[in-house]
Amino acid sequence: MTTFQIGQKIRSYDFVSRDDCYIEGIITSIDNGVIQFRVTKAISEGEEHTNCPYVMSTSDLGKDWTDSIYEDLGRPRIQSI
Numbered sequence: 818m819t820t821f822q823i824g825q826k827i828r829s830y831d832f833v834s835r836d837d838c839y840i841e842g843i844i845t846s847i848d849n850g851v852i853q854f855r856v857t858k859a860i861s862e863g864e865e866h867t868n869c870p871y872v873m874s875t876s877d878l879g880k881d882w883t884d885s886i887y888e889d890l891g892r893p894r895i896q897s898i
Contacts, residue, residue: 821844821847821852821877821895821897822844822847823844823845823846823847824843824844825843825844825897826841826842826843826844826857826897826898827841827842827843827844827852827854827895827896827897827898828840828841828895828896828898829841829842829852829854829873829875829894829895830892830894830895831861833894835862836892837860837861837862837863838860838861838862839859839860840856840858840859840860840869840873840875841856841857841858841859841860841898842854842855842856842857842858842873843855843857845872847877850876850877851874851875851876851877852874852875852876852877852895853872853873853874854872854873854874854875855871855872856869856870856871856872856873875895877895
């Protein structure tokens with residue numbers, strides 16, 4: 818499991834089977850496994866979108882079943898960039 822820190826830039830993928838749907842941002846807080854970040858880029862089906870929320874959250878659940886699926890695809894669900 819990656820250790821994330823406030824101020825770090827991350828990418829969070831939306832769907833296991835797609836690598837063209839994700840949100841990037843800079844972490845503003847981490848609390849009980851929930852990472853809140855200021856959105857810097859949102860990509861859906863390869864197209865950049867600007868009409869997304871300014872702040873979003875994603876859960877870093879630690880090592881769970883979804884991590885193994887993403888690992889099989891060669892990338893983590895949430896990654897440092």
